[in-house]
Amino acid sequence: MASATVLAPNAASPATLPAGVNAAAPMPDVLPPVKARKGLVGFIRRNPTMAVGAFILGVMVFIAIFAPFLGTVDPTALAPAKRTREPSAEFWFGSDMLGRDVYSRVMYGARVSLIVGFSVAALASLAGLTIGLISGYIRLADSIIMRIMDGLMSIPPILLAIALMALTRGSVRNVIIAITIAEVPRVSRLVRGVVLSLREQPYVEAAIAAGTRTPTIIIRHILPNTLAPLTVQATFICAAAMITESILSFIGAGTPPIIPSWGNIMAEGRALWQVKPYIVFFPAIFxxxxxxxxxxxxxxxxxALDPRMAKRL
Amino acid sequence: MNEMSQIKPPGGAATPVLQVTDLKKHFPIHGGFFGGTTGHVYAVDGVSFDIMKGETLALVGESGCGKSTVGKAILRLFPITGGQVVLDGTRIDDMGAGTLRPMRRRMQVVFQDPFSSLNPRMRVRDILAEPIRNFGLARNARDLEERVALLMDKVRLPRDAVGRWPHEFSGGQRQRIGIARALAADPDLIICDEAVSALDVSVKAQIVNLLQDLQQELGLALLFISHDLAIVEHMTHRVAVMYLGKIVEVAPKRELFAAPKHPYTEALLSAVPQPTPGVQRERIILKGDVPSPINPPKGCRFHTRCPYAFDRCRQEEPPLRPVEAGHLAACHLHDRPEAENPLAGAKGARLLAV
Known part of the structure; x- marks a missing residue:
């Protein structure tokens, strides 16, 4: 705010100074104003990791959406005469033991992985946010909910997902539900912790004193400040869910074999791993x-969302 | 800071804005598997005082004596354990949340930390508009904007700064926004919870002067919670001294600073740094630490550290009672003959007579 007045003395005429006092020569600005580069280039420069991650993820999303147009054939089409071919012009990533094109299967498999990853991240965040807000705000609910969450957390998430899948039929929807249930405890613990610290903040107490109703306080003062840590957590859940989905499919407890997913392709290629490693290699790399x-x-x-590093909220 | 003479004693009829009677707040200590209660922290244990219209009452005491808890209990930021709080003639401590909400307009709060007292994700305009909207004080959007602009004027901030985020301001400016938010509700009483303690000296002086100006302008009553006796001496009318959840002495500022009637106040005053170099005076160094508020001592709570304690202090808790006109103290010494009372008359003043 005071930047204009700080520069003012340089501009003052030396004639106003008392006799015998020499005005210092105007100094060039020691620090030229730093211009933050705007636009895409500036963003990439400031957040190279984020840019690389976003770019690769963008490519994967593109593959998942446009799988039919990327030189693929029907990923479930059998060709018994052309089993276990090496990668070639016809089969870019080779063919599996039923003669299916591994390239097509990997491209289509991106759909399952991304759908599971994004759905689990969204659902687990939403459920965790709700549970976390309730247990952060209602003391009685807190001790009950948190004991349940502690119980769920004592079971390894993959084991829990396997157990849940054993209760139902294999389908992408059931895989999403099972992994979500396994991930919710971690999210609700995180949200609860943030809520408990936020509700003691003086600005929340000032809002109470200013007559703001509790639902409004939660929406206006608590929720926006939980979103940053939650968003970060959601990305890690997304990654973990993809791995869990692959593990479930790999052991045959996940996506039904009729739908190509990276876990399924690897599971089917496992028997031939030593002689035809490319069947496992390509889905694993993706x-x-x-x-x-x-x-x-x-x-x-x-x-980027850490308030201590915030350039602009 | 030599405008002490400018502070006028509370004028007009003495109508209390706030009457607190025997306020108690005991925090349960949770433990065990299902979070059962294993004990209590007796943070505030029977505190009574009044604040008149336009008056500043300081609540002083060391860290952990419960002075902030008193402020928050009055604001009903948590339910109280016992006692009465009467605001403008209406008892508010047993009100339901719904009936209390309109009453909240009359008492507002300014917190210590200017950095955590403003929501980092709200612009100044929205911060100031929140109480105005909640209490329905603005007729329409233009009226709201006008009120927000007037609030910025009142706290000497530029009107065009309303579109900025809190992190774009300095600590002192943020504290002004905090004060503007408290004024937005058009209150009768502002509770300043260590409102200037986190600021550096020059900014502190500005904020203190701003609070005094606003008090004169708007006839506000202030409950000034502080541990800084220099500021308290500068800006308050009456002082209440707290020790371990209880008020041990209440008196008009001059009387209290000139002749304390409680040994704790005396020790507290002897710890105030002297601005004159080379001046020697008696320091009272209290022995030991403050006892735990979980298990406060029997009898007088100060007897474990009091240099004058005698048998009765260990048995019987002294009530807060008038010692002189308008000067209340909770000490058994004043029942003793004057010769045996180290705080009789103006004896306590020897510390300050330099």
């Missing part, structure tokens, strides 16, 4: 790169 890109994005988001 899974790793996607998970890495989401983790990079999450790391970048955590830095």
């Amino acid at each position: 899974l790793s790169i996607t998970v890495l890109s989401i983790n990079l994005l999450g790391d970048g988001l955590r830095d």
Whole structure:
């Protein structure tokens, strides 16, 4: 606010000074104003990890949406005469033991992984946010909910998901529900912790004193300040859910074999791993790169949303 | 800070804005698997005082003596354990949340930390508009904007800063926004919970002067919670001294600073740094630490550290009672003959007579 007045003495005429006092020579600005680069280039420069993560994830989303137009054939079409071919012009990533095109299967498989990852991240965040807000605000509910969450957290999430899948039929929807249930405790613990610290903030107490109703306080003062840590957590859940989905499919407890998913392709290629490694190799590479890109994005988001580093909220 | 003479004693008829009677707040200590109660922190244990219209009452005491808890209990930021709080003639401590809400307009709060007292995700305009909207004080959007602009004028901030975020302001400016938010509700009483303690000296002086100006302008009553005796001496009319959840002495500022009637006040005053170099005076160094508020001592709560304690102090808790006109103290010494009372008359003043 005072930047104009700080510069003013340089501009004052030396004639106003008393005799015998020499005005200092005007100094060039020691620090030229730093212009933050705007636009895409500036963003990439400031957040290189986030940009790389977002780019790779964008490519994966593109693949999932436009899988039919990327030179693929029907991923379930059998060709018994052309089983287990090496990668070639006809089969870019080779063919599996039923003669299906691995390239097409990997491209279509991105759909399952991304749908599961994004759905679980969204559902677990939403459920965790609701549960966390309730237990952060209602003391009685807190002790009950948190004991249940402690119980759920004592079971490894993959084991819990396997157990839940054993109760139902294998379908993408059931996989999403099972992984969501396994991930919710971590999110609700995070949200509850943030809520408990936020509700003691003086600005929340001032809002109570200013007559703001509790629902409004939660929506206006608590919720916006939980979103940053929650968004970061959601990216890590997304990555973890993709891995869990692959594990479930790999052990045959996840997506039904009729739908190609990266976990399924790997599971089917497992028997031939030593002689035809490319069947497992390509879906594994895609899974790793996607998970890495989401983790990079999450790391970048955590830095960008950290209020201590906030350039502009 | 030599405008002490400018402070006028509370004028007009003495109508109390706030009457607090035997206020108690005991925090349960939770433990065990299902969070059962294993004990209590007796943070505030029977506190009574009045604040008149346009008056500043200071609540002083060391860290952890319960002075902030008194402020929050009056604001009903949590339910109180016992006692009465009467605001403008209406008892508010047992009101339901719905009936209390319109009453909240009359008492507002300014907090210590200017950085955590403003929501980082709200612009100044929205921060100031919140109480105005809640209490329905503006007729329409233009009236609201006008009120927000007037509030910025009152706290000497530029009107065009309303579109900014809190992090774009300095600590002192943020504290002004906090004061503007308190004024937005058009209150009769503002509770200043260490409102200037986190600011550096020059900014502190500005905020203190602003509060005094606003008090004169708007006839506000202030409950000034502080541990800074220099500021308290500068800006308040009456002072209440707290120790371990109880008020031990209440007196008009001059009387209290000139002749304290409680040994704790005496020790507290002897700890105020002297601005004159080379001046020696008696320091009273209290022995030991403040006892735990979970298990306060029997009898007088100060007897474990009091240099004058005698048998009765260990048995019987002294009530807060008038010692001189308008000067209340909770000490058994004043029942003793004057020769045996180290705080009789103006004896306590020897510390300050330099």
